[in-house]
Amino acid sequence: MRRLTPTVSEPVAVLRKAGVRAQERALQALSTPSLMTLAGLSSAHLALALAPHARRIWVAAGPGNNGGDGLQAACHLHQWGMRVQVSLMGSPEQLPTDARAAWQNALRAGVPIHSSLPHAWLQEMTDQDLCIDALLGIGSDRPPSDVMQDWIEQMNQCAAPILALDVPTGLDADSGQILGGSPTRRHVVHADTTLTLLAAKPGLFMGHGRDVCGNIWLDTLTRAGPANSLVPPADAWLNTAKPNTKKTHASHKGSHGDVAIVGGEPMALHGMGMTGAAVLAAQAALHGGAGRVILSLLGAPAENTLAAPDLMQRPFHRLDLTQLTVVAGCGGGQAIATVLGDILLHSARLVLDADGLNAVAANPDWQALLRSRSETPDQRATVITPHPLEAARLLGSTAQEVQQDRLQAAQALSAQLQCTVILKGSGSVIASPGEPTRINTSGNGRLAIGGTGDVLAGLTGSRLAQGQSAHEAACTAAWQHGNAADHWPSNDALTASRLAERLH
Ligand SMILES: NC(=O)C1=CN([C@@H]2O[C@H](COP(=O)(O)OP(=O)(O)OC[C@H]3O[C@@H](n4cnc5c(N)ncnc54)[C@H](O)[C@@H]3O)[C@@H](O)[C@H]2O)[C@@H](O)CC1
Numbered sequence: 001m002r003r004l005t006p007t008v009s010e011p012v013a014v015l016r017k018a019g020v021r022a023q024e025r026a027l028q029a030l031s032t033p034s035l036m037t038l039a040g041l042s043s044a045h046l047a048l049a050l051a052p053h054a055r056r057i058w059v060a061a062g063p064g065n066n067g068g069d070g071l072q073a074a075c076h077l078h079q080w081g082m083r084v085q086v087s088l089m090g091s092p093e094q095l096p097t098d099a100r101a102a103w104q105n106a107l108r109a110g111v112p113i114h115s116s117l118p119h120a121w122l123q124e125m126t127d128q129d130l131c132i133d134a135l136l137g138i139g140s141d142r143p144p145s146d147v148m149q150d151w152i153e154q155m156n157q158c159a160a161p162i163l164a165l166d167v168p169t170g171l172d173a174d175s176g177q178i179l180g181g182s183p184t185r186r187h188v189v190h191a192d193t194t195l196t197l198l199a200a201k202p203g204l205f206m207g208h209g210r211d212v213c214g215n216i217w218l219d220t221l222t223r224a225g226p227a228n229s230l231v232p233p234a235d236a237w238l239n240t241a242k243p244n245t246k247k248t249h250a251s252h253k254g255s256h257g258d259v260a261i262v263g264g265e266p267m268a269l270h271g272m273g274m275t276g277a278a279v280l281a282a283q284a285a286l287h288g289g290a291g292r293v294i295l296s297l298l299g300a301p302a303e304n305t306l307a308a309p310d311l312m313q314r315p316f317h318r319l320d321l322t323q324l325t326v327v328a329g330c331g332g333g334q335a336i337a338t339v340l341g342d343i344l345l346h347s348a349r350l351v352l353d354a355d356g357l358n359a360v361a362a363n364p365d366w367q368a369l370l371r372s373r374s375e376t377p378d379q380r381a382t383v384i385t386p387h388p389l390e391a392a393r394l395l396g397s398t399a400q401e402v403q404q405d406r407l408q409a410a411q412a413l414s415a416q417l418q419c420t421v422i423l424k425g426s427g428s429v430i431a432s433p434g435e436p437t438r439i440n441t442s443g444n445g446r447l448a449i450g451g452t453g454d455v456l457a458g459l460t461g462s463r464l465a466q467g468q469s470a471h472e473a474a475c476t477a478a479w480q481h482g483n484a485a486d487h488w489p490s491n492d493a494l495t496a497s498r499l500a501e502r503l504h
């Protein structure tokens with residue numbers, strides 16, 4: 001068993017439900033004792049570690065094998081002297097085979113099992129006690145029934161913390177979306193800890209998953225067999241912490257790459273002042289370690305007073321694109337369209353964000369230009385950083401469809417444009433042609449403010465300029481960006497400009 005959040009230190013394979021089922025079948029054939037026995041024991045161990053002084057442990061067990069895990073865990077906890085009570089939803093006779101065996105074990109051991117909620121118990125439970133959510137796991141395929149919603153609500157209202165087995169009930173393990181539509185306390189269990197079994201699932205790390213799983217632990221249940229060789233191809237990998245790129249002593253500013261930020265339409269042009277976005281990206285590139293950062297504001301020949309003295313400023317026509325890492329689009333407004341063709345054609349390395357992406361989405365010729373960058377002899381690196389709506393525009397779909405399957409959306413976009421994609425949002429997804437897709441695990445809701453996307457684009461540019469491949473630059477920048485937010489003092493306001501300054 002290992003802890004996956006808040007920080008995962010080595011790559012961990014992520015499987016969708018179909019892959020987990022394949023893994024389950026393969027291991028089931030090899031494993032003695034049964035996987036459910038292992039899952040129940042593992043769950044009981046974690047429950048005991050989380051609530052060693054519990055005077056009451058309530059297990060809510062559902063009608064499938066997730067319920068079986070809960071029954072098996074209850075059996076162990078009872079045998080270890082804990083006061084356990086199980087509420088079993090549905091008829092024991094209709095439980096699947098393994099879960100039925102777990103029910104019989106629990107009965108034989110003398111575990112109290114009822115078919116209703118133990119209201120009095122729930123009232124008396126304290127924060128030293130524990131609720132175990134074993135209602136639904138990966139078999140959850142529709143919004144919870146009314147009765148199940150009552151049970152979920154009672155669990156969420158209980159004073160005791162919640163350990164969810166495999167997946168918090170109500171969460172879709174593939175997408176991170178809530179099966180009932182919205183993350184209310186009736187539709188999804190809000191766990192403090194989730195013990196996920198067999199493999200990490202994407203939905204735990206994306207969308208609402210980040211908010212309802214609490215700390216995530218993984219038990220691959222592979223003690224019984226030569227498991228590593230059995231894992232079906234991973235659908236993605238968790239993005240791991242990257243050490244800072246060390247700079248050699250014998251280096252100068254030219255050794256660390258030049259980044260040009262092209263964007264920042266001024267107020268005078270179309271009545272929307274957006275120079276701040278470009279300045280933020282430039283600051284991030286600077287603090288991310290680029291050797292020189294050049295700010296090229298669109299339609300603003302005058303020196304920009306917002307910019308720090310460490311930044312150089314150049315008009316666009318004076319940039320030698322063939323030698324530069326260009327970060328284009330941050331606050332680019334409509335003006336970005338006047339230079340985008342040149343940027344797509346000539347920039348040595350490119351990060352495309354915001355208005356740059358919207359302009360590409362509206363112009364098939366530019367999409368072809370973007371794609372063709374991967375076919376040049378020097379294979380010019382390109383990273384795009386869309387949020388779900390920008391991704392939807394490029395894919396010709398909707399933001400909702402993108403959120404329903406963020407992995408697939410990022411991979412499809414990467415294949416369509418032959419470039420690296422950072423699909424932003426809760427659980428950023430990084431996809432590149434021919435590379436393993438990553439799900440970023442750092443970051444939190446404090447990043448959901450204006451300007452942080454510009455910071456990510458600038459930071460990615462600085463990583464590219466310092467010699468990382470597009471995929472590595474995207475993975476490193478996404479992780480570093482989130483990590484800065486994770487270590488932000490709780491009593492200190494997080495703003496994009498301060499975030500840019502704290503990247504290192
Ligand atoms: N088979 C095994 O040996 C193992 C199973 N495991 C556990 O088994 C789980 C998967 O088991 P299942 O495939 O039985 O699936 P679940 O236990 O997640 O649930 C399936 C059952 O719940 C019902 N259901 C689905 N959505 C519902 C809703 N909204 N409201 C009410 N009822 C609903 C289904 O009709 C079905 O009866 C995993 O998540 C994991 O916890 C693990 O212990 C690994 C080993």
Ligand SMILES: [K+]
Pocket residue numbers: 066133134135136137164165166167168169
């Ligand atoms: K569960």
